[in-house]
Amino acid sequence: MSARGGRARKARPVLHQRRTTLLHAGWVVLGCAAVLCVIGLHCIELARGGAAGGQGTGLAATTMRQAAFGGLGLLAALAVSLPHYRVLIPLRWLILAGVVGLLVFVLVPVVPDSLVTPRNGARRWINLGPVDFQPSELAKIAYVIATAAYLRYRSNYRTLAGLIPPGIIAFVPMGLILVEPDLGTALLFIPALVAMLVAAGARLAHLIGAASLGLVFAAGVIAVSLVFAQRGEYPVLRAYQVDRIRAVVDRARGEQGHDEGRGFQGLQAMTLIGAGGVDGHPTARSAALVKYSSLPEGHNDMIFAVVVNRFGMVGAAGVIGLYLAMFGASMLVAAACKDPFGRLLVVGLASMTFTQVVINIGMNVGLLPITGMTLPFVSYGGSSLVAGFIGVGLICSVAMRRPPYLWRHSFEYDPRDDDEG
Amino acid sequence: MRLSPRTIIPSMFHRRLWLLFLGAGGAGAVLAGQSYRLTVAQGERHLAAAEARLVSERWTPTQRGMILDRKGRVLARDEASYDIRVRYRVITEEWAYSEAARRARREHRDAWPTLDRAQRDALVQRLLPEHQATLRAMWADLAQALGLSAEELEQRKSAVRRDVARMAMTVWDRWLEARREEVNREQEVTLEDVQRPLREHQESHPIAQGVAEEVGHRVRRLVEKYPGLEIAPSGRRAYPFETMEVEVDRASFPSPLRAPPPGAPVQAVKVEGVATHIIGWERGLAAEDIARRPRVDPKTGVVDRGHYQPRDRVGARGIEGSHEDTLRGQRGRVTTHRDTGEEQVVEHVPGGDVRLTVDVALQARVQALMDPSVGLAAVQPWHHPAVTPAGQPTPLADGTPLFGAAVVLEIDSGEILAMASTPSFTRDRLQEDAEEIYSNPVEAAWVNKALSKPYPPGSIIKPLVLVSAVSSGAHALGSAVECTGHFLPNRPDRFRCWVFKQFGTTHTGLLGRSLLAPEALAVSCNIYFYTLASRLGVEKVVEWYKAFGIGSGFGLGLDDEYRGVVGEPPPGERLSQSHAILMGIGQGPVAYTPLHAADIYATLARGGLRLMPRVVKSAPPRASDLHLDTGALDAALEGLRQSVQEDFGTGHTLRFPDGTREPIFTDRPGLSVYGKTGTAEAPDILDRDPSDPDAVRVLREGDHSWFVVMVGKKGGPPRFVISVVMEYAGSGGRVSGPIANQIIGALVAEGYL
Incomplete structure (x- = not known):
């Protein structure tokens, strides 16, 4: 129920008027994000402060920047949540086109290096003076908006052919991000699409079939790569990618031959995680363990290892629990929403975030190959953090809108309409 | 009513949300499960691995044991010595520029941010000569302290720069390859992208190694005065009796050799390489050494404190080689806790000493007598008839050096008092002239002929x-x-x-x-x-x-x-x-x-x-x-x-071409001598020209000359055996006999008889 003046409203109900509420599950999402962000700040300080040798007073510059981006993210969330989310519907193609434009921009070779500085050979960042901006982070949100809008009043996704257009929408930004190259981020688009299709009511048999096909294809690519790698050839995946896959395969088979080389990063992360034990270590000790573990990207992709080293199994369960709570609360927001666009928007954003979490933690604990991907809200990274909070803002925007009393039956696929049952 | 998801949750959308949430929950459970496995089930192992990284081990060098002669004289010992090292940036003189830049920034701290590049550079350039002068003074002082000329020092500096540059190029090339493998666009990656400084660019490099204590003392004063100069202790093997001066008394020599050189009643002979064949030397580390004594035994996991590390020296040949494990000793270990800075020190254990039965003074005397310059081991006119009979090998020219071996054995104990093989050589010559020592077929210097x-x-x-x-x-x-x-x-x-x-x-x-x-x-x-x-x-x-x-x-x-x-x-x-x-x-x-x-x-x-x-x-x-x-x-x-x-x-008589004769063994009061000559047929040493198989030059032909002597007090049993072989010295006792006679004299001189 509305938090303010419910009685007054009851007295003079405006049946078609749009209503807002402050009592909604979006707060849980925001709260989880904020707590994760604080954990992230603590661990970034631990990883970076330790790296700086603990000298000097005050926080490491990295931590300060991350805190500033956190504040900026909250402001962005607020700004995004205030307008009604439905304004996005008419803007969806504009937004998508803008983001695609940015993605193309980073790839255009004539763009000067001062604006797009390749790092480690990858062109992912636009240089905006003091901050760098990564368009692929925005692309994730734009893509969810566009797909949600596309799927909102349709039911042709019940047919196999109907699955193709959303696939094409996904393919454009995905392809561009793949070229950057950023395989990890590109891979996030598929689970988000699948989740939105599931929520929209696509046939599970189709999705499972498509997913199986995808898995078979991926398994084929990996198998072929592994076989060719034996001969020193890398026709599909690159050598370092094959190495990272092989590191996971070997670990699963109980081989520990990767102290150096291809399994190094993953092994250091697993060692740090394991060293956390049940309840972790005090800050100074944990900082020392992290500093001398030679863990690369300790403040970034591998921050989960730092979190668990600091807080132990308790911290691991807590962080995973927070993400689950965040996802669950998002599902509640979706459930409370009657508008199909709002529903799919929330499902898409939450799924994309959660998929990223699963992949990131999965590679930290050694279940998945290493790929460059941040842990949302925790890892260091301005674009990632702000984009994450924009997503939270959008979810809140959906959450705080109550449907007008006179709202038609929420659109959803009803199997009773379908002769196939 | 049948209970099914459809009846409990009528809305398909809500059912699908549950499905998604359960999927997420499942994924979360898997991740939590793996985290549990790592932290709780395998926690201790991982903690041990992580803690091991907090600790760094530094091994300190061993001190090699001594080799002593039978009277306790030190034939080989480790001496304190020092390595003089200089930081790479000082060697390249980059240091002068960066130091000038640092000072310029400090002196103009307030104005610095407002200055443009040219102005900053001007300030730096003004300070630069002063720092360059510091370096020039340092190199001059260092050259003087080390006793090197400026050119020699310059050569050593450029050798370091050359080595580092070569190594950096190799490493950078490898990095470039790896990076190109990793990214899509080859053209985006250039050498500049991977040219990160290597450890070698930060570290110090040796300018002089194994310098003695007094040189180290001189350099230590410079260390306080100049930047980037380091002095590090290092062991150096010293062989104090490697070169000895021996006085040879010619009074009992065969009469044609008896006359001392003009102006000197006794001849002083400098013997180079006393007992080199017995004592041996040191060589650089080989892969087999590391495999033989690894730091950790791969089977038992036991740490060997005597393990080898790069730059270690290993005993080669002789006692140094055969008693390597006795002499080597054990390293010390400094364990540093990197987080707290706490250090635990285990001192090194010096290697054991090896005492020989050899008397180095006697050994030197024997080697001196067998030195061709003394004349006993050189072809003399009375060694061969004036006219070579038909069928006999052509004699070597007078004065040609003769090589061979001699052993002095104490009969009662079986102990070897001296064992000479000529020509011998010093360890320095082995470094400088290895080719000659190893491959001259006539001298065969490196073979212990005894x-x-x-x-x-x-x-x-x-x-x-x-x-x-x-x-x-x-x-x-x-x-x-x-x-x-x-x-x-x-x-x-x-x-x-x-x-x-x-x-x-x-x-x-x-x-x-x-x-x-x-x-x-x-x-x-x-x-x-x-x-x-x-x-x-x-x-x-x-x-x-x-x-x-x-x-x-x-x-x-x-x-x-x-x-x-x-x-x-x-x-x-x-x-x-x-x-x-x-x-x-x-x-x-x-x-x-x-x-x-x-x-x-x-x-x-x-x-x-x-x-x-x-x-x-x-x-x-x-x-x-x-x-x-x-x-x-x-x-x-x-x-x-x-x-x-x-x-x-x-074995009694030495005959001279003029018909005169004298006994080989001069009369020594109170001594009894027993002995036997011998002639051993020997293969010719030929010098084959590889390009022309027919062109064969005979370098040596004829027989080896043996003499074995036993000597003791008159009326008592023999106490010492002396065996002498002189290669290609002809039959009988003409060459070996007088040498054996002089070795008896050496035993007397050293107090054995």
Whole structure:
């Protein structure tokens, strides 16, 4: 129920008027994000402060920047949540086109290096003076908006052919991000699409079939790569990618031959995680363990290892629990929403975030190959953090809108309409 | 109503949300499960691995044990020495620029951000000369402290820069390749992207290594004054007796050599490389060393504190090589806790000392006597007839150096007092002139000729044949043998006596009687010993030779002991009676070393007790009794006495071309000398031209000259055996004899007699 003046409203109900509420599950999402962000700040300080040798007073510059981006993210969330989310519907193609434009921009070779500085050979960042901006982070949100809008009043996704257009929408930004190259981020688009299709009511048999096909294809690519790698050839995946896959395969088979080389990063992360034990270590000790573990990207992709080293199994369960709570609360927001666009928007954003979490933690604990991907809200990274909070803002925007009393039956696929049952 | 998801949750959308949430929950559970596995189930192992990284281990060097001579003189020891190292940035003089830039920034701290690049550069350039001058002064002072010229120092600096540049290029190339593998667009990655400074660019590099304490002291004062200069302790192996000065008294030399050099009653001889063959040297580390003693045993996991690390030196050859594990010692270990800075120190354990039976002063005297400059080991006009008889090898030019070996053995203990092999060499020469030492076929300097080179025994084996034949009952001591000139009545061309070959006569003819044991030995009658050997038979001869140690090593702990061979005829020949006959005079299928010769005489002198020769004091004595006939032993000793002390003995007289003669062994009051000459047939040393197989130059031909002497107090048993072989020095005792005589003098001079 509305938090303010419910009685007054009851007295003079405006049946078609749009209503807002402050009592909604979006707060849980925001709260989880904020707590994760604080954990992230603590661990970034631990990883970076330790790296700086603990000298000097005050926080490491990295931590300060991350805190500033956190504040900026909250402001962005607020700004995004205030307008009604439905304004996005008419803007969806504009937004998508803008983001695609940015993605193309980073790839255009004539763009000067001062604006797009390749790092480690990858062109992912636009240089905006003091901050760098990564368009692929925005692309994730734009893509969810566009797909949600596309799927909102349709039911042709019940047919196999109907699955193709959303696939094409996904393919454009995905392809561009793949070229950057950023395989990890590109891979996030598929689970988000699948989740939105599931929520929209696509046939599970189709999705499972498509997913199986995808898995078979991926398994084929990996198998072929592994076989060719034996001969020193890398026709599909690159050598370092094959190495990272092989590191996971070997670990699963109980081989520990990767102290150096291809399994190094993953092994250091697993060692740090394991060293956390049940309840972790005090800050100074944990900082020392992290500093001398030679863990690369300790403040970034591998921050989960730092979190668990600091807080132990308790911290691991807590962080995973927070993400689950965040996802669950998002599902509640979706459930409370009657508008199909709002529903799919929330499902898409939450799924994309959660998929990223699963992949990131999965590679930290050694279940998945290493790929460059941040842990949302925790890892260091301005674009990632702000984009994450924009997503939270959008979810809140959906959450705080109550449907007008006179709202038609929420659109959803009803199997009773379908002769196939 | 049937309970199903559809009836509980009517909305399909809500059912799908549940599905998604359950999926997420499942994924979360898997991640949490794996986290649990790592943190709780495997936590301890991972914690141990993480904590191990907090600790850094630094191993401190070992201190190698000493090698001492029998009187406790230090033949080899580790000396404190220092490595002088300079930071790379100082070597390249980048330091001057960065230092100037740092000072400029500090002095203009407030204005600095407002200055443009050119203005900043101007400020830096103004300060630069001062820092460059500091470096110039440093290099000048360092050159002076190290005793190097400016050019030498400059060469060492450029050598460091060259090495680092070469190594950096290799590493950067590898990084570039790896990076190109990793990214899509090859053209985006250039060498500049990967040119990160290497550790070598930050570190210091050696400018001088192993400098002595006083140089280190001088440099230490510079370290306080100049930047980037470091001094680090390092071990250096010192061989204090490597080069010794020995006074040679010529009073008892053969008369043509007796005159001392003008103005000096005694000659001072500088002996370079005293006992190098015995002591050995050090070499650089090889991969096998690390594999032999790794830091951690791969099977047991035990840490070996004596393990090898790069830049370690390893004992090579001689005692240094064979007693490596004794001498090496154990490293110290400094364990640093990197988080707290706390250090735990385990001190190193110095290696054990090895004491030799060798007397280095005696060794030096022996080597001095065998120095060609002294004259005993050089071709002299009276070594050969003025006109070479037909069929004889052309003599070497007068003054040509002769090389060989000598062993001095104490009979009672079996201890080797001296073991010389000429030419010897210093360890510095081994560094500078390795090619000459290892490949000159005439000198064969690196071979320990006393121990590692086979020589046919020749006539010095005859006492062994006598004692063996009598002890096994093949020959009665009292039965005389007639010297017939040649052993087979119808074959005057085979198995001849030397006296028949040289003078066409026989010993029986000269003496008017058949020969008995002492006399036969004294005149070295071949027919007598052919007869004894043929009576023994070939198997017995081989058996007796082996009983005296030919064919088995000594286990001295030095490298490449030649074990000796006996009874192994050339390929295609079967061992036959004629081999037995030849072996009766030390020819045929038998070869041994000067140490075998000394050992056999010592066994005879001990009455048949074989005591294994030793060169390391702590080696346990090994003895065995050969059960020899005492009568035969007495006869042999008497024969050896006559050989060198009676006028008719083959080892008694030195004859000169002018017809004069003198005894080889000068009269030494109170001493008894016993001995035997020998001649060993030797293969020619040829110099083949690889491009022209027909062009063969004979470098050496002829026979090796043997002499074995036993010496003791008059009336007492012999106490020392001296065996000498001089290569290509011709037959008889002309060269080896006087050297053996002088070694007796050396034993007297060192107080042994």
